[in-house]
Amino acid sequence: MAKKKLPPVMTRAQAKAAGLKRYWRGTPCLKGHRAERFTSDAHCVVCTDQKFWAWYDENKAHVVAGVKAWREQNPKRHRLQRLRELPANRERMRQWAKDNPERYSQSCKARNHARRSRERNAPGKWTADDIDKLFDQQKRRCAACRVSIKKGYEIDHKQPLSKGGTNYISNIQLLCFSCNRSKGSRPHEVWLAERSL
Ligand SMILES: [Zn+2]
Ligand SMILES: [Zn+2]
Helix, strand or coil, rough: CCCCCCCCCHHHHHHHHHCCCCCCCCCCCCCCCCCCCECCCCCCCHHHHHHHHHHHHHHHHHHHHHHHHHHHHHHHHHHHHHHHHHHHHHHHHHHHHHHHHHHHHHHHHHHHHHHHHHHHHHCCCCCCCHHHHHHHCCEEECCCCCCCCCCCEEEEECCHHHHCCCCCHHHHEECCCCHHHCCCCCHHHHHHHHHHH
């Protein structure tokens, strides 16, 4: 992780007066972190972060179960909350990925691995030949919008693997990039219905 540049040195009183949430007082904490302090309690932000994650690791199962229970009991509010938080979450993810390139690439790998193992467990298998045949059957056009896909296409599971779809060629279609992005992980029918709204 890249070393963060520290802001100019100031006292806690100055930070309070300036309405800052954190300040850098120019000296490391007892554990030697050259990091900012929280204006509220003068604690080192790195120590606080470490304490939080230690607590989280201890209580993870509990926290996750609690969140899950709330979501199940409040499905509508959960959906609304997610929609409301989507832009901010995306921005936060992007920033986090920038700040933690290694952990980001690791989490990508993990996600890909999960996807691959799901694919391995899904019944059925297609080959490059099957895709070639499909390409001709579709007359080299996107299965949804019929735009030419001669220059490139994406292999899509009509019924997503994550929703119990198979890996048989009958469940595969070739989409242009923009249709594939728009479809996401929705089943084909759901996507078509939503598109025609
Ligand atoms: Zn510290
Ligand atoms: Zn298309």
